[in-house]
Amino acid sequence: MSKIEDVKVLVETGKSKKVAAAVQEALDAGDKAQDILDAMIASMGVVGDKFSSGEIFVPEMLIAAKAMSKGVEILKPVMAGDGSSSLGTCIMGTVAGDLHDIGKNLVVMMLESAGFDMVDLGVDVPAERFVEAVKENNNVVLVACSGLLTTTMPALKEAVQTIKAAYPDMKVIVGGAPVTQEYANEIGADGYAPDAGSSASKAKELIGA
């Protein structure tokens, strides 16, 4: 098995304590950092698909994301200054009045693993804060809003519409238990992901990556 294949398996199976060494070995063997990163991103794609299909569960996705981040730590110095690996910045938060963070955190991990630079605004984020974050950060290509309560659906709508009013061309993706594709369409969001596993592919699709 090639060193890159080792890395892929270790990420997919969430072996965070072994990934760093495997990435270093792949680099030492002459593999390019970008190729190693692409392999890890592909692994997380597999992890996301398995989560969406019910083959794996939240803990497996969490440890895979952690393993990936350990691998990325090794690659970062090697790839410093090389912006080609980033898909751009994504601002993410759970909307005002809603303190749910699990789903949001999973999506942050999956999008980060897919190559986005993530800015996590946390929970209970007022609509205006999303707009400020777009202003404050460079190369923002996507805003992701999460809402887990039926009672915070109006806040989700307000967030999407406030972002769109300030940045009409900004892509906005939404998700959360009560959210549906129909509701996403109704409030003017560009995209909807039913679960964290599928959020990365939907986000990439929205920005044309």
Added chain:
Amino acid sequence: MLTIRENLLETMKGGNPDRFVKQYEFIDLIMEVPLGVEFNYGQTWKDHWGITWQWPEGQLGMFPVHHDGLAVIQDITEWKKTVVKPAIETSDEAWAPALAHANAVDRKEKFATVFYAPGIFEMTHHLMGMENALMALYEEPEAMQELIDYLTEYELDFAAVMVDKLHPEAILHHDDWGSQISSFVSPDMFEEFFLPAYKKIYKFYKDNGVELIIHHSDSYAANLVPYMIEAGIDIWQGVMNTNNIPELVEKYGDKITFMGGLHSGTVDYPGWEKEVVKKQVEETCKANGRKYFIPCQTSGLPIENFEGVIAYIDECIDEMSKELF
């Protein structure tokens, strides 16, 4: 006409109920139990385990918070340094309101039911945050097992006091084991970490006169039903439609009863509409049948967020009983 209690038992054993069980009608819930659980709308507070809670104004529930160093457990391998079992109230004075309620229950019609929350799984993530709790099951399984054993001991200690004081006939026990679309952990992981704890807890209640174990998890958890049965759960309350309830009734109905089918978020919402509620009650009653199923909101308590919903759901269930029985 069967009593409420008889009708429930007929429904549960697949006998001859003469109508649908109407939501929580068969329990008289003793919320006065001195659990130490607080519900402080619009506030931030620490509970008796040291867990910080927030209940934002205008929202329907409270949340444990873990940011900025607030989590009780910062490092699972050192949980013993920060997790301390709260004292359990044992005085007659503290239990007097609960006892008065228990004594007033019409036990011919209803089950005197105690309430317990949060359960073992929820406690693990309340103490350290969901991500840390779930990852620790992989990364520090021994420490997690020790923590779970400790939490189980506390539950058993509390249960011993509660059965001694109140002699309950049923328990409504909360522990959410999944999201809307999946269980939080795999069945294998559930079997390894949580099933043994629940087998102990529910066996204790059963051995001490509790006839009905009602477990609340408003989630997907179809993949855990065999373990629910093994743990001794009689009624899974909160079953969502994402579980394919008819299939569960068909496969497991003779061993466990399913209570739910009406998603609280889609019936109990601001400005709720009668036609929407009526349609959902009709659909769930027709789809899930007359045996081993109790139409009910998935909410874990017989309370409504928006006035009139519970009474109207009951009215709709009565209509379905007339039509289908």
